[in-house]
Amino acid sequence: MEPAVSNGRLEVSCGKKIPKSTPCPRPVPGEASGGCSFDGAQITLIPIADAAHLVHGPIACLGNSWESRGSLSSGPELSAYGFTTDLGEQDIIFGSEQKLHESIRYIVSRFAPPAVFVYTTCVTALTGEDIEGVCKAESEQLGTPIIPVNSPGFVGSKNLGTRLAGDVLFQHIIGSTEPEQTTSHDINLIGEYNIAGEMWHIERLMQQAGMSILSRITGDGRFREVGWAHRAKANMVVCSRALLGLAVQMERKYGIPYFEGSFYGAKETSYSLRQMAYLTGDRDVERRVDKLAAREEMRLSLELEPYRKQLKGKRAVLYTGGVKSWSVITALQELGIKVVGVGTNKSTAEDVSRIADRIGDDAEYIPEGGARQILKTVRSRKADMVIAGGRNMYMALKEQIPFVDINQERHKAYAGYDGLLSLAKQLVHTLQHPVWELTAKLAPWEEETEFAD
């Protein structure tokens, strides 16, 4: 279907119409890091809190990965359950479709979920199980949507998995239900995973401005509400370049304009709220956002004052992925921190140009290399701290470099205006912690001691 330009909506879309997809480079054996496509698909879909998520494969895929993300739910907890067919040797030799049938039936009869997501893994993909067939048969039999997620680990990177999960949402779910009521100020958040409850901050801000979230895709989401996402007035793509494709598809099919934004930093937050308001086309909402932004920024600026003083001129290396690589830069700059190094290994060309807009040539770009390169940059650029994900945390701590976790395992919310204040506090507390002086001191027996006669 051609984009519906005639309705005049496409022009207001702010993101690129079709995301450029460069083929993912082949990971280097012996030097690779990061997750697989199965990982990416799980991350995207598991935050749908009331659904059951069943992993069809041997134990490791689920056994080693469940409960590792900080997505919070305000109600149902079923998606926090780990379900797996836990295939044994016999299952693999003689086939496990029957086991999958039974597993689905067991889950539906015991937990009565609104839907079951069934994830393919490398082994079940390799043995050629007809997972789609099983899902289809059980959907009809049980009257519950059983949704196949065909994203085995070996098809590619985590990002690809996220994209495949986006396709699953688009093909199987979005458009399958209708909301009880809609308003002209309904927005979908796409790629917001409610890490540490960040979505709840944003939701409050939107409500204050007279807007509401129609579908949460997927942080703290519910299966039914994802189904009616096609009735929104606008889509905001919060994180993950991979779900941009979903926004593009929704624009093509349903004419919903979208934009990419972030909630890290006051400026980005105000920008995102303004964009939403603009796309709803309601002048009144826009005015309310203006007032809200002015008020919040003013309040924040006062509250930030003491922290800004302490953070001014501090130097940080930022190593994170996708949108966060540029949006967190803005947040840090607002706090007076100079970003002297930035990881770009998970960023698109667009992300990189956004990084460049913000820091120009002042910082070192770290395209790959992980821990070793981060450390090198910290040394050469005399950075005061590393801001990255848990994977690199202990590397920094061993080198006694102050560290702030910005990724999915953290327990603090940094989104929105209040989030920036939390981030400022976290940074100050980290930098000024007494432990840095204590660990830098030698043990008494290592100090040269002169003994008097």
Place this chain on the structure above:
Amino acid sequence: MPIKSATKPVSVNPLKVGQPLGGVLALQGMYRSMPLLHGAQGCSAFSKALLTRHFREPIAVQTSALQEMDVIFDADRNLEEALDHIWSKHHPDVIGVISTALTEVAGVDFQSRVKAFKRERALKDSLLFSISLPDFHGSLETGYSSTVESLMDAVLGLAGGKSPKKQRRTQVNLLPASYLTAGDVMEIKDIIASFGLEVITLPDISTSLSGHLLTGFSPLTRGGTPLDSACQMLESSCTIAIGASMERPARRLTHAAGIPYHLFTGLSGLAASDAFIHFLQKISREPAPVRFRWQRENLLDSMLDAHFYYSGASAVVALEPDHMLSTAAWLEEMGVELKRLITPCSTPALQKTEREVWIGDLDDAEESAQGVDLWISNSHGRKGAPRAGASFVPAGLPVYDELGAHTSVSVGYRGTMEWVNKVGNVLLTERGKGG
């Protein structure tokens, strides 16, 4: 007693983790080593993330990063490339190539490729070995012990099959089971050493995952058993295996070098600690150091103090096989009624126990824990325990929501006392709530 298993078609809230994870864990206890998972990228990424969360330490692991076409056409090309990269960049002392469910199902003959690589590169002073660890068998414990067994074979191979020239009477080998924490291994080494014995530990996570502050980044393990120490194991007068799963690797040394082994299925509890100390007294021909007399008395006193809170208490224990048996042993000494013992897979040791054991998951634990006082399992039980109304005590792996789990001590008189108090405190707090 027969081993029973639940009848669900699906595993709900699994207790099991993959065998390769056990392999990766074992190799963390070798100095300058690199486990290489032959599988898709996720296999190593998940293992790394899980162990990092548990130990709060960087974890050495790499992947052959298989993608679909590699599996279909030539998975071994990736393996060779990975070995090449690791070898040329970091020159590790030990590389363990670990298969995964993916490579096992694809049926690649990676073992001969590893041998060929070894031949071609003439890796004389390093240890390169492979180990078959599909995820569709066993669990962490079996993966760990199989890896130690293969490691032992490789060490014996490196020694060239020659019998040692000399035997050291005061040198002993220690093979600690997978469930022992870095703190446990350190404690056991310390107890043995206090009898004037020298001890070589394989693998030794107490020097690699206990929290050292070595600077200078390396992707390899930063501690553990050095390779030359491992080779000297052939000169020891005996091997001490802790945990039934370590019996097979211990037997390897007996067969190859005639070194007798002594198996202790666990070292938690008064009886187990007594047996261990008594044994050390015998082989060292030294009296037990005075501090153990004190520790033993401290433990007994603590047990007396705590028995009020334990009496009448019931528990569900869901842990890996050896860990479960050892935990059951000390809980029995405290008079706890073991409502259900759950473990992820069957092992020979379970066939021998008098206790009733269930093969199952944390959902089975939840079902059987209704009305029970205590729930002991890894961190994944944190949500199920309150649903069942039981108090939760984290143990095993992973424990990611408690600090110091990987250095806590549960062995010997001192370690038992620590746990008697720790769990006793949980029960005491519950009593305080009027429950």
